Amino acid sequence: MKRWIALSALAALMVGAHAADPYPSKPITIVVPFAAGGPTDRVARDLAESLRKPLGGATIIIDNSAGAGSSIGSNKVAKAAPDGYTLLLNHIGMATMPSLLRNIPFKVESDFEYLGLINDVPMTLIGKPALAANNYKELATWINANKGKINLGNAGIGSASHLCGLLFQNALQVDMTTVPYKGTAPAMSDLIGGQIDLMCDQTTNTTSQIEGKKVKAFGVTTAKRLSTPALKDLPTLQESGLKGFEVTIWHGLYAPKGTPADVQAKLNAALKAALKDPEFIKKQEGLGAVVVTDKRMEPAEHKKFVAAEIAKWSPVIKAAGVYAD
Ligand code: ASP
Numbered sequence: 328m329k330r331w332i333a334l335s336a337l338a339a340l341m342v343g344a345h346a347a348d349p350y351p352s353k354p355i356t357i358v359v360p361f362a363a364g365g366p367t368d369r370v371a372r373d374l375a376e377s378l379r380k381p382l383g384g385a386t387i388i389i390d391n392s393a394g395a396g397s398s399i400g401s402n403k404v405a406k407a408a409p410d411g412y413t414l415l416l417n418h419i420g421m422a423t424m425p426s427l428l429r430n431i432p433f434k435v436e437s438d439f440e441y442l443g444l445i446n447d448v449p450m451t452l453i454g455k456p457a458l459a460a461n462n463y464k465e466l467a468t469w470i471n472a473n474k475g476k477i478n479l480g481n482a483g484i485g486s487a488s489h490l491c492g493l494l495f496q497n498a499l500q501v502d503m504t505t506v507p508y509k510g511t512a513p514a515m516s517d518l519i520g521g522q523i524d525l526m527c528d529q530t531t532n533t534t535s536q537i538e539g540k541k542v543k544a545f546g547v548t549t550a551k552r553l554s555t556p557a558l559k560d561l562p563t564l565q566e567s568g569l570k571g572f573e574v575t576i577w578h579g580l581y582a583p584k585g586t587p588a589d590v591q592a593k594l595n596a597a598l599k600a601a602l603k604d605p606e607f608i609k610k611q612e613g614l615g616a617v618v619v620t621d622k623r624m625e626p627a628e629h630k631k632f633v634a635a636e637i638a639k640w641s642p643v644i645k646a647a648g649v650y651a652d
Pocket of ligand 1: 361362365366367368481482486487488489509510511512528529
């Protein structure tokens, strides 16, 4: 009996030693809740490269679990083992999903550990290359002449492009046919091919397409023009007469609720190191994104910021009267 106890104690000790392996000791998966090749995917892949070193050379796998405006991938992480090996990288959808998609199977505020904010990204209003308009004024004329026939792509109900498109239709008081995709990567292919007419999308996806003249650009959603060389001549939508039109997308990193505090601390430290990596900053700036340098890189501030964004957008979405159940 005694011998049995001694052996099981030894076994427990060995298991204990294994459980205490320094984190990370196996590949980390970052779930991107939108299609591969799109703006959220782009941020995640760039970030993963800069996270690798501060995480001791860890392998980081990107898992594109796309669909339903990011709620499928977010739910996957909310329900994953809280061990630091499954993380979520999502955007403003974390704040707009609870209002735009009322029946999500998880709670944004209580089912995740907040690991820090990554960047702020402007959006652009873009159109198919064959669209008979070359600036916002001509676009407004085209929209008036084509009411009832306009297709507007987005990344699903609850996504950033959905929110931006909604605000745009509201500002113009024109209804367009919304075409949802699993992300704006597939939507972009259809826009370039002329299957859809218009789309709002992050500059992390549109900059090279605008530069390469594959799509037409009609405005940027920030209050001021951007300094990115490829976008600096693009007027703001406010300048073009859409009073108060302002949407900036942000991305954050999350872990399932209950992830050990020391693992969260390691991930936050690695994130902060990645946000200071000149390579990451350069790549993001070239795409019109601004890497976070303020206190929102702290988990508590990240959480406060998301709560403030939920409070900011929920009345706007309610007033727009658009929900999906
Ligand atoms: N641009 C998408 C959105 O509108 C996200 C994505 O496709 O990565 O939310």
